[in-house]
Amino acid sequence: MRRKTKRIICIALIYTLFCLIAVLVKHFVDLKTEAESLENISEKSTDQEMELTKEPVIKVVTPGTGHVVCIDAGHQQYADMKKEPIGPGATKKKPRVDGGTIGKYTGINEYQINLDIALKLQKELEERGYTVVMTRTTNDVNISNSERSVIANDAKAEAFLRIHADGSDDNKVHGASAVCQTKNNPYNGNLYESSRKLSDCVLDGVVASTGCKKRQVIEVDSMSGINWSSVPTSIIEVGYLSNKDEEVKLTQESYQELVAKGIADGLDNYFK
Numbered sequence: 001m002r003r004k005t006k007r008i009i010c011i012a013l014i015y016t017l018f019c020l021i022a023v024l025v026k027h028f029v030d031l032k033t034e035a036e037s038l039e040n041i042s043e044k045s046t047d048q049e050m051e052l053t054k055e056p057v058i059k060v061v062t063p064g065t066g067h068v069v070c071i072d073a074g075h076q077q078y079a080d081m082k083k084e085p086i087g088p089g090a091t092k093k094k095p096r097v098d099g100g101t102i103g104k105y106t107g108i109n110e111y112q113i114n115l116d117i118a119l120k121l122q123k124e125l126e127e128r129g130y131t132v133v134m135t136r137t138t139n140d141v142n143i144s145n146s147e148r149s150v151i152a153n154d155a156k157a158e159a160f161l162r163i164h165a166d167g168s169d170d171n172k173v174h175g176a177s178a179v180c181q182t183k184n185n186p187y188n189g190n191l192y193e194s195s196r197k198l199s200d201c202v203l204d205g206v207v208a209s210t211g212c213k214k215r216q217v218i219e220v221d222s223m224s225g226i227n228w229s230s231v232p233t234s235i236i237e238v239g240y241l242s243n244k245d246e247e248v249k250l251t252q253e254s255y256q257e258l259v260a261k262g263i264a265d266g267l268d269n270y271f272k
């Protein structure tokens with residue numbers, strides 16, 4: 001009997017020991033899981049903090065902006081050679097919208113370059129707090145030069161900016177120019193001062209941003225898009241699609257961004 005009792009006590013002790021070990025192991029595993037889940041929570045909250053940092057609650061708007069600007073990407077996919085008067089009440093007529101130039105080296109169409117830059121400029125200006133009106137956002141349109149001006153007039157734009165690229169038979173010619181009316185323009189000579197200032201500001205902005213050659217501000221009264229405009233207006237000729245270096249640059253997204261930034265800087269200066 002004593003032996004049997006001893007054995008029972010021994011078995012009971014071993015069983016208790018096993019139970020104790022099992023309880024300890026379970027407790028340890030639980031602790032570990034808890035620690036891991038705490039770690040996950042802290043990782044998640046760090047992620048959330050990062051997201052919050054990326055999206056500030058208050059949107060910073062650049063001071064001095066909020067102006068209405070109309071952007072016209074020059075030309076369109078198909079020229080419309082039907083004629084329209086070159087100004088309100090004019091007897092002289094010119095094609096509604098011609099085909100623009102074509103890159104000598106890459107074959108790129110001017111209307112495409114103009115649109116690429118115009119869309120980048122739209123984004124840049126909107127980010128700076130401007131109200132932007134676009135005459136077109138695709139190539140497949142038919143809007144004459146005078147109709148584009150009317151879009152700017154109706155929008156009461158404070159500046160009507162038309163984006164174009166140049167072409168020349170001389171492949172050495174390169175650089176940017178701007179175009180506005182003369183002070184004697186019979187349709188809107190009263191807008192000469194502001195249009196000239198706009199042209200100077202935008203041309204200087206593009207030259208500073210891209211480092212391209214500064215050519216000149218040309219004053220002419222033969223452009224329908226200028227003559228029909230009843231708001232300050234300028235054509236920015238961003239470069240030559242007949243000069244190899246400049247043409248290749250103008251097809252590059254990064255250079256187009258610089259042109260758009262330069263135009264936007266010029267507009268900021270114009271409105272200062």
Ligand SMILES: [Zn+2]
Binds near residue numbers: 074101110165
């Ligand atoms: Zn053009």
